[in-house]
Amino acid sequence: MHINPDERQALLxxxxxxIEKRLGLCPTIERPTFESDLFRKPLGCFVTLEVAGQLRGxxxxxxxxxxxxxxxxxxxxxxxxxxPRFPSMTREEWPExxxxxxxxxxxKPLASVSAGExxxxxxxxxxxxxLTRGYRRATFxxxxxxxxxDKRMFLEHLCRKAGMExxxxxxxxxxxxxxEAEHFHE
Numbered sequence: 001m002h003i004n005p006d007e008r009q010a011l012l013x014x015x016x017x018x019i020e021k022r023l024g025l026c027p028t029i030e031r032p033t034f035e036s037d038l039f040r041k042p043l044g045c046f047v048t049l050e051v052a053g054q055l056r057g058x059x060x061x062x063x064x065x066x067x068x069x070x071x072x073x074x075x076x077x078x079x080x081x082x083x084p085r086f087p088s089m090t091r092e093e094w095p096e097x098x099x100x101x102x103x104x105x106x107x108k109p110l111a112s113v114s115a116g117e118x119x120x121x122x123x124x125x126x127x128x129x130x131l132t133r134g135y136r137r138a139t140f141x142x143x144x145x146x147x148x149x150d151k152r153m154f155l156e157h158l159c160r161k162a163g164m165e166x167x168x169x170x171x172x173x174x175x176x177x178x179x180e181a182e183h184f185h186e
Contacts, residue, residue, distance in 0.1 A: 001182055003103060007036055008184045014069065015047050015076040015099050016186075022077060023091050029073070043068045044104035044179070046141060047075040049089070051096045057083040062107060062130060062139055062179070072101060100185035102141050104128065107177040115170035119151050127178040129155070131162050131169060138162035142181050 003011075010032035017030040032039060045068060046060025059078030061071055076099075080089035089097070107130055112118045122129070124145040131138055138161040140154065148154040159168040168174050 001103065001105060003038065003182055003184065006034070007032075007038055008101075010034070010036075010039075011068075011072055011101050012099055012184070012186055015072050015101060018073045018076045019080045019089065019094070022081065023089065023094055025091065025094065031069070039069045040067050042066055043071065044106075045071045045075060046102040046104070046181075047072060047079045048100040048102070048141075049079045050098045050100065051093065056093075056097060057086050057089070059083055060102070060104075062104060064104075064106065068103070098186050100143075100183055102143070102181040102183040105180045107179040110176040110178050112176075113172075118155075118169065118176060122151050122154075122178070124149055124151065124154070126180055128181050129158060130175075130177040130179070131155075131158050131164070132175040132177070133162075133164060133168060133171070133173055136162045136164055141183070143183060 013030045017026055020026040021029050042064035044062045044064050046058060049057040057079035059075045059082060110118060110121055112121055126142055128142045129140055138158055140158050145154060148157055155169040156166040159166050169176065
């Protein structure tokens with residue numbers, strides 16, 4: 001997947017103006033002024049908000065269930081107003097917010113038999129990872145590798161994020177899927 005600079009800027013502006021409209025800071029959402037097959041394609045995506053390099057909200061969808069333009073708008077609103085880890089965005093803090101968008105490839109199972117094989121097949125900085133067991137599920141975007149570069153530590157933190165024991169990734173009952181993401185920011 002390749003997202004050209006014009007598409008990136010249009011998507012970032014769409015996310016920003018969607019939140020600004022909700023905050024009452026602009027009258028309309030700035031939709032792209034040009035056509036792109038990418039915009040109509042169902043793709044997984046995340047919108048991440050940061051203030052001074054610190055996470056301020058992140059919401060997304062892994063599976064591609066709606067066109068990218070709709071997903072970006074929905075996830076921008078989710079990141080600003082519905083991330084349960086943070087209070088709703090305010091007009092006062094909005095000028096300090098930077099936006100990042102991640103567009104995901106379709107998740108694929110990490111085919112492996114043993115825990116060692118799982119570690120061998122993971123590619124830090126490239127793979128986003130989804131852990132699923134029963135009704136518990138969590139993901140880390142590929143960007144998280146910059147904070148957790150050790151494969152075991154990365155997977156242990158993801159297990160805990162999913163509400164499971166830290167070594168859940170070693171259990172054959174835990175499904176591991178991987179995806180890649182193209183991410184860009186303001």
